[in-house]
Amino acid sequence: MGLIIDGTCDVCNNVPEDHRHLFYACTYSTACWQQLHQKLHITLPMDNLVNWFSTARVSKLQKRLIGACHVYLFYLIWKVRNEARIKSYVRRPEALVQMVLRDVKARFLRCNTSKMKQRDELWFQQLLWEVINAKEGIELKSGALECRRHEIFARWLAPPANWLALNIDGASKGNPGPAATEGLVRDSSGQILDAFAERLGERR
Ligand SMILES: [Zn+2]
Known part of the structure; x- marks a missing residue:
């Protein structure tokens, strides 16, 4: 056999x-x-x-x-x-x-x-x-x-030299509901160059 x-x-x-x-x-x-x-x-x-x-x-x-x-x-x-x-x-x-x-x-x-x-x-x-x-x-x-979901190790990373990183986030309380967004721009040394936060009114 x-x-x-x-x-x-x-x-x-x-x-x-x-x-x-x-x-x-x-x-x-x-x-x-x-x-x-x-x-x-x-x-x-x-x-x-x-x-x-x-x-x-x-x-x-x-x-x-x-x-x-x-x-x-x-x-x-x-x-x-x-x-x-x-x-x-x-x-x-x-x-x-x-x-x-x-x-x-x-x-x-x-x-x-x-x-x-x-x-x-x-x-x-x-x-x-x-x-x-x-x-x-x-x-x-x-x-x-x-595609499969898996966990990754994450932390904020400075961009390479001569690059800027823009990190943004937003949320709404309910859907639709009052929403807001914010973000900031950092350079390769991690220094904050600009930041903003704004109400967006009622959003989905
Ligand atoms: Zn082969």
Whole structure:
């Protein structure tokens, strides 16, 4: 009695699967690595990871965080492969990369108690900014996109240099009911440049 298992990659449905294909050569994992490196603003050849980590001229802290992102993305690609095989859906590469950045940074913010050097602080803030407005979802094999709710670690982030951040909010007491809105504009150092609050009358 023999059990026949399909050896084709479940993620791209295209090529026989082995670990080299899944983690490095698959069109899916290639897209994930490219997007991660783009977000981290680095050029890192995946066939020469060890060399990059021993020679790259970036700070110790940046190397640690970049390393953690890579380890986590390897794990998530493996998870995606299993989900594709068992549950027949594949998360979008963007969703995976956002999950990596969000979780690694949230964990770092929770665990790091020492003060960062200014260069690292700026680099880190830029990374935090990348996560804002990230679209997440999973792509079913039918091509449909299914969104799932999950909690994210959130805090106010200063925008990059030469940018302004406008934060607004509003509420109404009942629907329709008396409503109001307010907002403020801050620069990259967090300084408030303008603020407003206004009654909007009866609104839905
Ligand atoms: Zn593949």
